[in-house]
Amino acid sequence: MSGTRRRFFQDAAIFGAGLMGMSKSLEAQAEKSMTMRPHEMNRGRSASTGALLPMVTPDVADLPHEMDGGVKVFHLVAEPVKKKIAPFKTIDAWGYNGSSPGPTIQVQQGDRVRVIFENRLPESTSLHWHGLEIPIEQDGVPYISQKPVAPGEKYVYEFTVHQEGTFFYHAHSAMQEMIGQIGFFVAHPQKEYKPRADHDYGLILQEWAVLPSNTVPNTAAMEFNWLTFNGVSAPMTTPLLARLGSRVRLRIVNLGMDHHPIHLHGHQFVVTGTEGGRAPESTWYPMNTVLVGVAQARVVEFEAKYPGAWMIHCHLPHHMMNSMMDLLRDRQIETADQTDMKAMSQMESLAKSVGFENVHHAPIAQNAESVPGFPQDAFMEMGMDEVVEKPETYGLLKNWSAGMMGMMTMVRVLPEKEYDAIMVRKEMGNPSAQEEHRHES
Ligand SMILES: [Cu+2]
Numbered sequence: 001m002s003g004t005r006r007r008f009f010q011d012a013a014i015f016g017a018g019l020m021g022m023s024k025s026l027e028a029q030a031e032k033s034m035t036m037r038p039h040e041m042n043r044g045r046s047a048s049t050g051a052l053l054p055m056v057t058p059d060v061a062d063l064p065h066e067m068d069g070g071v072k073v074f075h076l077v078a079e080p081v082k083k084k085i086a087p088f089k090t091i092d093a094w095g096y097n098g099s100s101p102g103p104t105i106q107v108q109q110g111d112r113v114r115v116i117f118e119n120r121l122p123e124s125t126s127l128h129w130h131g132l133e134i135p136i137e138q139d140g141v142p143y144i145s146q147k148p149v150a151p152g153e154k155y156v157y158e159f160t161v162h163q164e165g166t167f168f169y170h171a172h173s174a175m176q177e178m179i180g181q182i183g184f185f186v187a188h189p190q191k192e193y194k195p196r197a198d199h200d201y202g203l204i205l206q207e208w209a210v211l212p213s214n215t216v217p218n219t220a221a222m223e224f225n226w227l228t229f230n231g232v233s234a235p236m237t238t239p240l241l242a243r244l245g246s247r248v249r250l251r252i253v254n255l256g257m258d259h260h261p262i263h264l265h266g267h268q269f270v271v272t273g274t275e276g277g278r279a280p281e282s283t284w285y286p287m288n289t290v291l292v293g294v295a296q297a298r299v300v301e302f303e304a305k306y307p308g309a310w311m312i313h314c315h316l317p318h319h320m321m322n323s324m325m326d327l328l329r330d331r332q333i334e335t336a337d338q339t340d341m342k343a344m345s346q347m348e349s350l351a352k353s354v355g356f357e358n359v360h361h362a363p364i365a366q367n368a369e370s371v372p373g374f375p376q377d378a379f380m381e382m383g384m385d386e387v388v389e390k391p392e393t394y395g396l397l398k399n400w401s402a403g404m405m406g407m408m409t410m411v412r413v414l415p416e417k418e419y420d421a422i423m424v425r426k427e428m429g430n431p432s433a434q435e436e437h438r439h440e441s
Contacts, residue, residue: 052188054106055200055251058238058409059230060184063103071112071158074105076127078171078181079120085226086233086322087354087387091208092215093180093231094121101204101231102169102183109164109190115157117149121176124148127157128172129185130295131275134159141172164189165277166251166297168204178219180206180231182255193278197301198246203229205254205262205292205314205407222257227319227407234322234404235384239392240312240411242304243419248411250312252290253297260314260407262298263289266306273299289315304413309396314407321380322405340364343379356387362402380405391425 054062065072081095096102107113119125126149128140138159142148149155164187171181184202206228209221229237242248249272252262270284275297292298313320362381368374383399393400395418404410414422 052108052192053197053200054188055104055184055186055202055249057104057184057202057204057230058240059232059236060099060101060204061103063097063105063183068114071114072107073114073116075116075118076102076105076169077118077120078125078127080122081180083180083231084236085208085228085231086236087356087384088350089210089226089233089322090215091210091217091226093208093217094176095180095231096183099183099231100180101206102181104184104186104202105169106184106186106188107161108188109161111187112160113158117155117157119149119151119153119155122151124150125171125173125176125181126155127169129157129159129167129169131163131165131167131297132159132161132185133163134161161187163187163277165273166202166253166275166299168253168255168297170255175219177255178257179217182206182253184251184253186251189278193272195247197249199240199242199304200249200251201240202251202253203262203312203409204231205229205252205256205260206231207256207258207319224256224258226322227314229407229409233406234313234408235388235401237404237409238390239309239396239409241392241419241422242411242413244304244307244413244415246304247301248304249299249301250411251297251299252292254292254294256294258316258319259291259293260319261289261291261316262312263315264300264302264312264411265310266308267302267304267310269300269302271298272301273297304411307413307415309400309410309412312409312411319407320405340368340378343375347379347382351382351384354384354387356384391422394422394425 063074063076065074067073076096078094078096079098081093081098081100082090083093083095083100084090093100115127117127124142126140126142126146129138136145138157139145140157146155167185167187169183169185170177182204184204186202207224208226208228209218209224210216210226211218226233240248240250250269251273253275254260268286268288269290270286271279271290272284273279275295290298290300362378364375364378365371368378381402383402385393385396385399385401388401392412
């Protein structure tokens with residue numbers, strides 16, 4: 001098995017995002033598609049080969065396709081998905097092909113696309129192609145443009161993509177959207193955008209309301225306690241890697257109840273596209289926080305000028321947290337009765353339950369408990385580096401994971417040597433990740 005393919009299946013196993021629910025034939029297609037993708041080692045090199053740069057959706061696999069004459073044929077299956085959103089939290093989401101969010105579909109402007117859709121949910125559904133200019137019969141709105149797809153039934157969508165840009169597919173039913181039924185649909189332009197990017201990454205923003213000791217999201221809730229990028233909360237989010245001096249494209253889509261101001265540290269970016277496609281260069285201006293509203297896509301680009309691990313996160317304070325309800329009961333209501341000793345022992349039992357050794361929290365003052373308002377963040381910063389270790393985290397400072405929560409990831413801007421060292425680790429696979437894979441299977 002090639003390193004890339006092995007890594008691909010590892011990712012699928014670790015994040016529950018990928019081929020878990022796929023049939024053998026789809027697995028074979030995935031393998032074929034992976035071997036056709038550009039070699040990981042070359043990604044991010046500045047030399048322009050003229051080939052289009054595929055988008056990478058960290059923690060989410062691409063949906064493979066087969067050709068039928070001139071038509072790109074995809075198979076998409078709506079189904080329930082067990083989704084690990086944090087090392088100590090697995091939820092019952094719904095998604096596609098064993099993945100929530102669903103696998104990423106990538107096509108090229110001008111392509112004829114066929115999606116053979118199967119509904120393995122316990123209720124009717126359909127697929128809407130958000131932002132695409134396609135015939136009304138393909139629009140995927142139950143009762144309006146088509147009959148709902150009943151459980152166990154199939155439906156074939158087929159259309160020509162004349163646009164370029166960042167789109168997504170989703171169920172056109174509100175509660176199904178909120179339980180995870182969304183995936184990327186990226187249409188690459190016929191001619192590469194100028195300036196060309198060296199790295200292209202995608203992030204899907206979602207919110208979940210999952211009460212302590214529950215696994216089923218409350219899709220009618222208006223307040224959320226778990227915030228995810230591509231279906232995982234930090235520190236499970238896989239860092240984005242960028243070569244020092246390269247140009248990075250980041251596509252962000254939002255399908256939830258909240259709007260998210262996404263902030264990048266240490267660099268300025270320009271918005272080069274929206275859910276409507278590429279924006280003219282005359283509209284670009286420098287910023288470092290972009291509000292990604294519900295149902296919107298924002299594409300930003302920046303020069304990775306400064307080496308380091310730079311945060312990318314939603315700046316709503318409550319979206320920079322994971323739920324601590326499992327750890328400290330309902331923290332919002334009951335912070336006052338927490339003592340250092342209690343908090344530490346709760347952290348330790350949580351750590352034991354997911355198998356990590358290092359229980360850490362930041363130091364507190366001797367008289368902390370006598371200060372009104374204490375604790376705020378004191379018991380939330382919990383290092384768990386070893387449970388979320390992967391090649392992309394190699395070389396980060398000890399306890400880096402203690403500062404990562406909620407809708408958060410980082411772009412690691414790395415000089416040539418360090419970038420290549422991580423790429424080699426990715427090629428080889430990550431020994432401790434394989435270990436985790438074995439335990440879970
Ligand atoms: Cu947010």
